[in-house]
Amino acid sequence: MNTSTGLSATDLLDHMFAVEMRFLQQDDADLDLLATAFHRGVMVHEPASLPYAGDWRGLDGVGRLFKTMRDTWSELAVEGLQAAQSGDTVHMSCRLRLTARRSGTTLSQPFAEVLRFEDGLLIEGMPFYFDTAAIRFALD
Template structure:
C-alpha cells in the first residue's frame, strides 16, 4: 500500500471509529468526531431512508448517528478500497448492517464521496446499493414528495 492509500485508509478508519464511539457512548464522546470532521460538516443522506436529508455541523451529525443507532444494532465495513487527494476521498466497501428490531442482516455494496478541507471531512455523500432493501428490513415506508 502506498502512502496515498495509507492516508485514505487512516482517515476512513478514524471516520468509522468516531461514528462507532459516538453511538456506543450514546453521544457522550465526540472528541473523535472533531478530529475527523470539519465543524461545518454536511452529510447528505438519501431522500427515502428513515434518516434522510442534510445533516449540518457537529450537533446534527450526532443526531444523525443517534437516529441511525435507533435502527441498526451494528454496522461493519469490509473490503474497503479508497483513493484520496487534497480535496476528495472516494470510498467503496461492503457494508453489513444488523437491524435493531428484527436482527435481520443486510450486506451490500456501499460507496461514499467525501470532500475534504484542511484534512478534515467537510461534506459526505453516501450511496447505498439498495435503499428499498434497507427500508423493507426496517419496515419503513418513505413518504413521496409532491411531484407537481
C-alpha cells in the same frame, strides 16, 4: 495524499470510521470526540428514502444522524474498504453490513461514498447505498 495534511485516503478513513464507531457506542453525545474527525461545518447528505434522510449539518447534526442510525441498526460494519483519492476528495467503496434493531434482519450490500476533507477533517459526505429498497424492507 490530502493536500492540506499529507494524510492518505486510508489514514483519513480509518480515523473517521474509528471515531464514528466510538461515538455510536456511547450513550451521551460527545461532540468533542466528533470534532477530532469531523469539521465543525460538516454536511452529510443522506438519501430521501432512508429513515435518516436529509442534510445533516454541523457536529450537532452529525451527532443526531449517528444517534438515529444507532437507534435504527443494532450492528453497522464496514468490510473490504477500498479508497481512491484526488486532493482533498476521497472516493470509497466497501460492503456495508447492517442489522435492523427492531426486526433483527441482517443485510450486506455494496456501498460507496464521496467524502471531502479539509485540514484532515470531514467537511462533506455523500453516501450511495446499493439498494435502499432492501434497507427499507429490512426495517419494516
